[in-house]
Amino acid sequence: MSGFVEKPEPVEVPGLAHLHTGKVRDLYRNAAGDLIMVASDRMSAYDWVLPTEIPDKGRVLTQLSLWWFEQLADLAPHHVLSTDVPAGAPADWAGRTLVCKSLRMVPVECVARGYLAGSGLVEYRRSRTVCGLALPEGLTDGSELPAPIFTPATKAAVGDHDENVSYEEAARQVGADVAGQLRETTLALYGRARDIARERGLILADTKFEFGFDGQVLTLADEVLTPDSSRFWPADQWEPGRAQPSFDKQFVRDWLTSPAAAWDRTGELPPPALPQEIVERTRAKYIEAYERLTGISWS
Numbered sequence: 001m002s003g004f005v006e007k008p009e010p011v012e013v014p015g016l017a018h019l020h021t022g023k024v025r026d027l028y029r030n031a032a033g034d035l036i037m038v039a040s041d042r043m044s045a046y047d048w049v050l051p052t053e054i055p056d057k058g059r060v061l062t063q064l065s066l067w068w069f070e071q072l073a074d075l076a077p078h079h080v081l082s083t084d085v086p087a088g089a090p091a092d093w094a095g096r097t098l099v100c101k102s103l104r105m106v107p108v109e110c111v112a113r114g115y116l117a118g119s120g121l122v123e124y125r126r127s128r129t130v131c132g133l134a135l136p137e138g139l140t141d142g143s144e145l146p147a148p149i150f151t152p153a154t155k156a157a158v159g160d161h162d163e164n165v166s167y168e169e170a171a172r173q174v175g176a177d178v179a180g181q182l183r184e185t186t187l188a189l190y191g192r193a194r195d196i197a198r199e200r201g202l203i204l205a206d207t208k209f210e211f212g213f214d215g216q217v218l219t220l221a222d223e224v225l226t227p228d229s230s231r232f233w234p235a236d237q238w239e240p241g242r243a244q245p246s247f248d249k250q251f252v253r254d255w256l257t258s259p260a261a262a263w264d265r266t267g268e269l270p271p272p273a274l275p276q277e278i279v280e281r282t283r284a285k286y287i288e289a290y291e292r293l294t295g296i297s298w299s
């Protein structure tokens, strides 16, 4: 099971066509054909969109993504056209709206991993491989890999998990030429971001990019290097051999799995509302991530 306790009604804006409500973002198209991505304050954990929002999360993650797009611009062009709030849209869209070039999307989620976690760890334990790539013996939960790897996935239907595929399978789907470009660019972007994060005391364990074509030009799309698309770990708490604390979600996970929440995460019932203290501490973590990475004060 996964999903929303209750899917929010999209905000109606004259002149914008609502396309999609994702777990965290709402998507519209304007009259010019551009894509409008509006990040909400919704948060997901254990495959559920939580019934409690984290104030400012949408703005913090939008600003972080924008900052990263700029840090990476010499490695890949990006899809952001402006941050203007469309006429007639609610004022509270300010700071969490991106007007983007509508691209011909490449149907591969481009994941780079420098450390073993998540679905990579599951596959490694089964077969000593990740996406079919052989890895050395003796790695454990949270281990750094000998070198970062490109581990593509194909998009599953809404609500399902993306499926890891081999490089060869990705190349069959998009062509060898494009697959080569995806791998090279993904690893270059990851390397840059990992180094920036490391200087700021954060481990970028893995991250997911999406690309599309603007004519013939491979262009970075979606959101980039936010805690929603990446695993960030506090470097000073990194200790292979156990699950690493998540930079942003740990308070929420700890609370949801504590007796206080009285919730069974393997069951069918949605998670309960978060206590105010957990909301506050989690909000502070998103702001801390933004401030540490960018060096810019949030308020």
Ligand SMILES: Nc1ncnc2c1ncn2[C@@H]1O[C@H](COP(=O)(O)OP(=O)(O)OP(=O)(O)O)[C@@H](O)[C@H]1O
Pocket (backbone or CB within 6 Å): 020, 021, 022, 023, 024, 025, 026, 027, 035, 079, 100, 101, 102, 103, 104, 105, 158, 159, 210, 212, 221, 222, 223
């Ligand atoms: N520049 C772009 N042009 C066209 N499509 C884009 C562009 N940037 C991102 N997208 C697409 O927009 C969609 C964003 O949707 P969103 O991430 O909110 O929901 P989702 O991926 O369906 O589900 P989830 O909530 O699990 O992420 C994705 O399908 C993404 O591939």
Ligand SMILES: [Mg+2]
Pocket (backbone or CB within 6 Å): 022
């Ligand atoms: Mg998405």
